[in-house]
Amino acid sequence: MKIIQAYKQANTSWYYFQKKILLKNPLVLVFGNRYLLEQSEVIEEIRNEFPYTDLVFGSTSGEIIGCSVYDQSISVTVIEFEKAHFVIERENIFNFNKNATKLGQTLYNKIPKQGLKHLFVLSEGSFVNGDSLITGLETNGDLKTSITGGMCGDDARFEKTIASYKENPKEGEVILIGFYGESLEVSYASFGGWIPFGPERIITKSQDNILYEIDGQPALDLYKKYLGDKSNELPQASLLYPLNVTPKGKKEAVVRTILNINTADQSMILAGDVPENARVQLMMASVDGIAQGAQIAARLAMNQRAAPPQLALLVSCIGRKLVMNQRVEEELEQVQEIIGDTTAMAGFYSYGEMAPFNGSTSCELHNQTMTLTLISE
Template sequence: MKVNQAIRGAGENQWTFTKTGTLKKPLVLIFGDRFLLESHTVLDEVRALYPDGDLIFGTTSGEILGPHVFEESITLTAIELEKTTYKIVRANVKEYAAVETLGNALAQQLPKKNLKHIFIVSEGSFVNGSGLINGFNQIQDSTTPITGGLCGDGARFERTLASYNENPKEGEVIAVGFYGDTLEVSYANFGGWHSFGPQRSITKSEGNILFEIDGKPALDLYKMYLGDKADQLPQAALLYPLSVQTGAEEPLTRTILNIDEDTNSMILAGDVPEGAKVQLMMSSTNDIAEAAHKAATLAMRNRKKAPELALLVSCVGRKLVLAGRTEEEIEEVLDVVGEQAAISGFYSYGEMAPFSGKNNCLLHNQTMTLTLISE
């Protein structure tokens, strides 16, 4: 595997390369600030660097490159896979009546023979990430793991963009299927958030829209707990996500993407089924940094080879808690995976990965999710 990496800040005309070399037909991951990726020239700009590359774009809530976290920048990671093949498929949520159907359609386009892993870069501002994953899981062999993330838009929650070989636009979902006998992919996620307050029951919901908790309007109840911070919704919700417990499975953390004052409801990044138990959650800087270390340790467990590429998808809520210490969680990852790995990734509105040791993908929020790849 050969890797190039570069970054360009807002107002800059030149790319600064941190890893260089000549690549043939690379897979190029371009993560950047939404305002920069809205430029109609961004595709031509990257295409000039990699005329024969497959270009995947996604907006972020912060860009990860090497040991650093950036804002208002565009990062690129170009990868030449020497022993592995891949297939890229795309669709737009506007083309399908349900996001599950979109997930089905993309999964059906990926040949199953020797498929080792799927990595997804998805629209993040209005898609139900759980539904998208469910669509994939209905078609794909359950032994094929899926990781990836929902695109971000800072803490603005206005709109996200993604694309494959075209200028970034709204509603896009891109999936990369990796194939090869020598390919080794491991993954893990960990949050570091802790539940507090009374445990309550979801009494009315529809997919990822939460209407009632304990028979009371969900938004009213949530605002009561936030107090003065309620005026800062939906951004304030990133600091106080929800723990959602369904049956005996491990609880999932759910971030609130938006609120609807008219219906007194909250729109979350993933499903919140009726009957599930919910609690508020909170975290600290140390908890989040330690969780990143834990995620990396789980991802490295039982690996045969050192990772050559580490794709990191972390949540915008973690970034807000860490504030000026954001790079600490990247440093924790590097301490475990080693400096030989090229680090790339972004801060997201939702992370996709199975729990460690399992294959069935789930949507997570407020986690550090790693995908470690080597050939």
């Protein structure tokens, strides 16, 4: 596997982390600030600098290369496989009347199955229901084929996200990358580091990812009581106080970020499903707790690997970045300490992360986690 990484900020030259060479039929991952990716001249510059066919674009809430986090930038990771290969398919949620389950089914059906080792998803992050997308991908799938990925970001603006394969980035795109080959070893993990607090309550009214009532009370009204003075800073403040949701009949809880609020009906719109009768608690975090969570994710991903990873794809949540602020790179340093400094690290800060729970192959949508996909051949 050969990997070339580079980044640039507006009105600057490209900075390369390795010697610039041309690679053969590589996968090119382009993560960047949404405002930059909306500029046709920026996209043209990227195509000229990286004259390859398989370019995948995604907007972010911060770009990751190595142990550095960049804002207002474009990061590029170019990957040439020695023996393995990949297939990329795309669909747009607007062609499915925003039905993410049908989109997921269609995408999975388009991907060749023979020799399929792993699926990586890069999804629109503003209004695609990540839970429904995963359901669609797994409906007719072989659960032995692992799925990881993330939802695109837009800094902390939550205005819109964009992505694409080959074309110029646009709204509504969902890209699925299939990795193939016996030579591939893929491992993954996801962990948060957030701490539940306050009483555990029951979701009494919800629909998909819209939360209306907790313990029979208007959800937003109850949430504001917990936040106190910080409720004046909603919805941004909700990134610092997500919900810990344990669906009925399940042992594992998922964290749910609040994307928006509706004062008219006192509801909250979350980044994933919040089923009725699920148990729910508020959560909070410390910088040290988040950094430790990233290290735990790395340890889980490295557990029982046969070979050291050559590439680490990191998807971490915008909420973690906001909490850590100037110390955000500490969680990347914690990851590198575990996976080794010879592993190329690339990724982005997201509106949602996708990975199975530890010990499972069934994918879940997470919020507020560090999610790793480790690849070698």
